[in-house]
Amino acid sequence: MKHRITNCPACGAPAEFKTASTLVTICEFCHSAIGRTDRNVEDLGKVSEIGNPASGLHRGMTGKWKGKSFTIVGRVRYRHSAGGSWDEWYLAFTGGERWGWLSEAQGEFGLTERRRLSKGSRLPPFDSLDVGQRVTLKGVELAVREKGIAIAESAEGNMPWAFQPNAEHHFIDLYGDDGAVATYDYGDGTDSATHEAYLGQRVSLQEIGIDTSSLDQNAGVETVDATQCNCPECGGPLQLRAPDETLRIGCPNCTALLDADKGKLKVFQSLYQQKIKPEIPLGTEGKIGDHTFTVIGFMRRFVKYQGRRYPWTEHLLYNRTEGFRWLVCNEGHWSIVENVKSPPRLGGDSADYEGKTFRVYDRGVAYVEYVIGEFYWRVRVGDRVRTADYIAPPQMLSYETSGHGKGEETTISIGHYISPGEIETTFGVKDLRRPWGVGVIQPSPSPGGSFYAMWFGFLAYLIFVSVFIGGSRGDGWLLIYALIGISLVPAGTLFYLYNFEVNRWSESDYSPYASSED
């Protein structure tokens, strides 16, 4: 079919296929998906109206990637089986034959292109790949980050693939070093479904030549009034700070859990819990790096070990362009946490990430105990995930694996120790609880290399004086006293540092300091 303008088979309004390789376009008037066949067009059914993107991107925007100009011509919103959603933008490169797939999820972007599989070859079977498993695609080594099922629930504009409203998609998301990302698309998961592979890398909007100053600064804020909401359970005021990303809200007034769906709030679960005050109040802003983050959610979680609960709190931070971060507080020890950029290499009880080796500290099951504020997934009190923590102070790698239906997802995050003083300065809060005991990733209070250099310097000096000044008249006992005198402080320091590490590992089943009787 050569023509690019047709009439919608559902309502008769004009509809445009912007490029010769566009396969589906969405009617601007009746929201029908119009498919292109060899000779004609067909009505693929209505799609629901698509929500605003959090980024403010829109069709018609232009950019440049690897020297080629592109125009954003379409978008599909996928609904994850765990409740969340993400957008996939379609970039038509100049000429119309080449396409880019730009995914947008929680403030992060990945630009991929379709890679042809060798003739007759198919992707590894969906069920044969596990989260964390390594594969190679077109010479790029990747690890499985997530396998899941999503529904293409709404769309706008043009698409370079045979979009079907509300069709299921089995997918596997992969990532690799240097920002490499990839997706295996298994269609509806049946044996006859077409398999596609997409490969590309994480990008920022600036990197792909999008004029970010032209983005709608209020995008994503329209669906729910950001300043005036009321809890449908208790009628108390709610302030939403990331309305378009938010799927679940814990009412700070009555602790009820609410569902946020296209601007409408409804009660998911009434909970009459004792309120827990966040260490940093919701709505507090703080500058991390060059970006201002807002505290939008607070939760308390715990792990159970030998009948004892070990709780900690987490503050969810949000910045529109940077996405989400976490501030985690455990016994007054704080860390700031973000998702890893590339997959660590797991090897038994250790993991390698960005040139550092992390040692396993803990494995277990973590439960959600208390939730208030906004969350980008459908969090529930009682949610459980399998966890594994690896440490290389002052950093921690955390693996959290959750299953939902046939899907499984592992989130790997990296946490950096941060002192309460820095938190107070950054977020303008006062009198944070000071830490108790040794933190799991608290930096070791090393006296520095110069301290030990001094020790060896003093030792050498004393021996020199004993030989060349004292000579035969020198008293060996005085030398021994002097050697002891200059070694007391270093010996005490070494003992303190050893004890510090023993205490760090005292709650771990994997302590390198554990005796055989432990």
Place this chain on the structure above:
Amino acid sequence: MKSKLPRIYLVIGILVCGWFTTAAALGWRATDYGILKSLSSGGGRAIGGSWGGGK
């Protein structure tokens, strides 16, 4: 720890080294507590000559 301890240690080290340099130059002798002597003579029950009774 990184800033205070090395400074404190530097002062202690200089004092100890200064004291030892003076002692070596002036030929000072350490007080003899008899430790070496007692070690070379067998030690143990012989220290002090008796357990305090008998002789």
